Amino acid sequence: MRFGFVASGYLALLAVLSCSGSERVFSSAPGEGGAAGQSQDAAGGDDDAEGEGVAGEANGESGHAAGGTGSKLPPQLRCTEEQLLQVGPELFAGSTRGAGDDFQASCFSGEGDDLAIEWLAPKSDYFRFTTAGSSYDTALALFDDECDGAELACNAEASVPQVDVVRFVEKGQRVVVVVDGKAGASGDVVLGVQAVTCPSLDLTDKVLPIELSTQNQGDNSAACGGATKSDRALRFTPPANGLYRFSAQSETFGAIVSVEEGPSCGGAVLGCGYSREGDPGQVVRRLKKGEPVTVFVDGGSGTFELDIEDVSATATCPSESTRILLGGFIDPIPGSFAGAKHLLSASCASTAGFTPVASYRPLVERSYPLSVALTGDGSCQLSVASEQPTVVYLLAGDECAGRELKCGTSTANESHSLAFSSADNGDYVLVVEDLAGYGAAFEIMTSCIL
Numbered sequence: 025m026r027f028g029f030v031a032s033g034y035l036a037l038l039a040v041l042s043c044s045g046s047e048r049v050f051s052s053a054p055g056e057g058g059a060a061g062q063s064q065d066a067a068g069g070d071d072d073a074e075g076e077g078v079a080g081e082a083n084g085e086s087g088h089a090a091g092g093t094g095s096k097l098p099p100q101l102r103c104t105e106e107q108l109l110q111v112g113p114e115l116f117a118g119s120t121r122g123a124g125d126d127f128q129a130s131c132f133s134g135e136g137d138d139l140a141i142e143w144l145a146p147k148s149d150y151f152r153f154t155t156a157g158s159s160y161d162t163a164l165a166l167f168d169d170e171c172d173g174a175e176l177a178c179n180a181e182a183s184v185p186q187v188d189v190v191r192f193v194e195k196g197q198r199v200v201v202v203v204d205g206k207a208g209a210s211g212d213v214v215l216g217v218q219a220v221t222c223p224s225l226d227l228t229d230k231v232l233p234i235e236l237s238t239q240n241q242g243d244n245s246a247a248c249g250g251a252t253k254s255d256r257a258l259r260f261t262p263p264a265n266g267l268y269r270f271s272a273q274s275e276t277f278g279a280i281v282s283v284e285e286g287p288s289c290g291g292a293v294l295g296c297g298y299s300r301e302g303d304p305g306q307v308v309r310r311l312k313k314g315e316p317v318t319v320f321v322d323g324g325s326g327t328f329e330l331d332i333e334d335v336s337a338t339a340t341c342p343s344e345s346t347r348i349l350l351g352g353f354i355d356p357i358p359g360s361f362a363g364a365k366h367l368l369s370a371s372c373a374s375t376a377g378f379t380p381v382a383s384y385r386p387l388v389e390r391s392y393p394l395s396v397a398l399t400g401d402g403s404c405q406l407s408v409a410s411e412q413p414t415v416v417y418l419l420a421g422d423e424c425a426g427r428e429l430k431c432g433t434s435t436a437n438e439s440h441s442l443a444f445s446s447a448d449n450g451d452y453v454l455v456v457e458d459l460a461g462y463g464a465a466f467e468i469m470t471s472c473i474l
Contacts, residue, residue: 109143119139129167149219158203165178165189224257227319236327238323262311269307269308293427348395364458366386371428395451396444405444411437415455433459
């Protein structure tokens with residue numbers, strides 16, 4: 025393994041910091057870790073300002089690290105190629121060819137050559153680590169502080185050649201960034217590290233509901249509308265496990281609410297809901313403590329009020345205990361919207377509609393746990409029929425926590441169907457929503473070829 029910089033004054037300390045953990049093995053070829061170089065300006069600085077710190081300590085000349093005034097830059101870890109303090113889209117370039125297979129992580133087994141970069145955080149924030157621009161199918165893992173430190177994150181997504189990881193780090197925290205290859209691949213590496221700029225506001229410690237504006241913000245276009253309209257991107261981290269309702273309302277535009285997985289814009293869409301001007305758009309999903317989501321409020325330029333509530337104490341999702349099992353014969357399941365409540369929202373229909381007396385009220389729904397257990401070439405079709413218009417949609421998982429997978433509407437006296445095969449085996453939530461506000465009855469039917 026190659027080593028970047030040598031600092032001869034650190035031999036004793038390097039013996040303590042040497043990478044000899046049991047979780048991963050790596051080369052311990054002769055060489056000494058070192059600091060990033062001669063004293064120079066670097067990201068970080070004193071505790072109240074960025075950019076005033078000194079990059080490192082080399083050849084016995086003391087300096088200040090990313091952690092703030094007076095702190096010393098730690099010696100470079102022997103398992104790493106280079107020690108970095110800056111940020112940038114192409115912060116490091118190198119190659120894994122012949123570098124050795126030293127690391128393994130939860131998302132890759134260590135089948136290919138890898139290299140490690142040591143990075144120190146210039147501030148407390150969410151950062152995106154990316155291999156965009158690399159020449160091969162990469163995998164990426166982050167470890168905390170040491171070569172054998174705890175794994176912070178790992179991504180070896182098969183559908184994209186280069187991957188990224190978003191992670192919150194504290195100012196001065198040392199991160200070991202490992203680039204590996206999928207299926208033993210190796211090649212030229214480009215590593216970028218940049219602070220997350222979307223969303224622009226974190227709601228942690230903010231008092232809710234909160235009034236904000238979409239004016240002069242981005243245009244990210246929510247999953248169920250909002251193209252060419254201003255929007256506001258926000259981050260929310262659940263303080264506890266719960267069923268959370270995201271609700272936005274504006275007197276100047278019809279608010280659209282979209283919720284995505286993860287702490288940065290561009291994650292998988294969990295759900296999207298919209299309504300008319302003056303009424304709330306909303307999304308409800310079950311979330312886990314400490315796992316952040318990104319919330320978009322879209323639909324127009326102006327002020328809006330956003331509220332996020334844990335409704336676990338007053339709402340149950342799925343609302344029905346009857347589990348629908350696709351994989352055998354089941355009788356038709358009768359249902360009625362009489363007495364049903366409004367909780368969930370579909371991306372393909374407004375959250376409210378007109379009743380026969382032309383009043384505007386939230387629509388209501390019934391939600392059912394659904395399991396698909398088909399073998400071989402087996403297939404099933406699930407249909408929902410009603411004398412009145414309905415909305416039918418499907419959520420991943422059986423706890424109202426997952427993404428909306430399918431969504432469709434039907435007119436009066438028509439049915440809406442969903443098709444399933446063995447490739448769809450798993451658990452879901454089936455939601456049937458009253459589109460017209462009539463409180464009509466409906467029937468769920470299945471037809472399978474096994």
